[in-house]
Amino acid sequence: MCTLKLxxxxxxxxxxxxxxxxxxxxxxxxxxxxxxxxxxxxxxxTVEPSSPNVRTEIPGPKSRQxxxxxxxxxxxxxxxxxxxxxxxxxxxxxxxxxxxxxxLYTQIASIPIGYNHQSLIDAVKNEDNLSTFVNRPALGCYPxxxxxxxxxxxxxxxxxxxxxxxxxxxxxACSVEHAQKAMFIAxxxxxx
Numbered sequence: 001m002c003t004l005k006l007x008x009x010x011x012x013x014x015x016x017x018x019x020x021x022x023x024x025x026x027x028x029x030x031x032x033x034x035x036x037x038x039x040x041x042x043x044x045x046t047v048e049p050s051s052p053n054v055r056t057e058i059p060g061p062k063s064r065q066x067x068x069x070x071x072x073x074x075x076x077x078x079x080x081x082x083x084x085x086x087x088x089x090x091x092x093x094x095x096x097x098x099x100x101x102x103x104l105y106t107q108i109a110s111i112p113i114g115y116n117h118q119s120l121i122d123a124v125k126n127e128d129n130l131s132t133f134v135n136r137p138a139l140g141c142y143p144x145x146x147x148x149x150x151x152x153x154x155x156x157x158x159x160x161x162x163x164x165x166x167x168x169x170x171x172x173a174c175s176v177e178h179a180q181k182a183m184f185i186a187x188x189x190x191x192x
Contacts, residue, residue, distance in 0.1 A: 045087050045088060045116055048091065048114070049089070049100050052092070052100055052102050053099070053100040054099045054101070055097065056097045056099060058080075059080065059081040059082075060096070061097060062095075062096040062097045063082045063095055063096055067079055081095045081096070081097075082096045083095055083096070084098075089114065090116075091115075106172075108171055108172035108173045109172030109173075110171050110172040132144060151166055155168070
């Protein structure tokens with residue numbers, strides 16, 4: 001565990017060597033934890049379940065209790081249940097009541113390769129990506145200096161033959177919406 005003194009706080013990495021989460025320890029109050037188990041490779045699921053397994057009604061009792069608590073501080077009209085992302089893997093989403101469901105929604109199609117996929121975990125752990133994750137750049141206005149290289153070595157490297165341009169989107173919903181717009185524009189150009 002590495003430590004670094006910062007005034008009355010100590011900044012420490014989790015005990016796991018691969019963990020990216022930090023634990024802040026207040027010398028006076030003893031504990032302020034911002035540890036995220038999802039960033040700790042020893043704490044997340046690594047095997048996809050063989051099938052769904054529903055143990056309670058959905059939402060289950062733990063989800064309903066959390067929903068009551070959340071409803072005191074924000075609008076919960078769209079909340080279906082609370083997920084346990086640390087237990088989710090591949091195409092299976094596990095809720096806080098340990099219901100394991102085949103997930104066709106995949107966070108509005110924003111994680112099509114599945115939950116806790118090793119490639120995404122490696123990308124988060126890669127220090128070359130740290131500045132992008134921390135600063136969340138508005139890519140349409142202020143792309144980072146290595147943006148062209150990143151596009152060429154990722155999205156354009158797997159583009160179908162003849163397709164030489166790419167447009168990134170912020171989420172699955174806007175990706176689908178823009179794909180539909182492109183389809184309708186192409187249809188209009190072709191037939192009208």
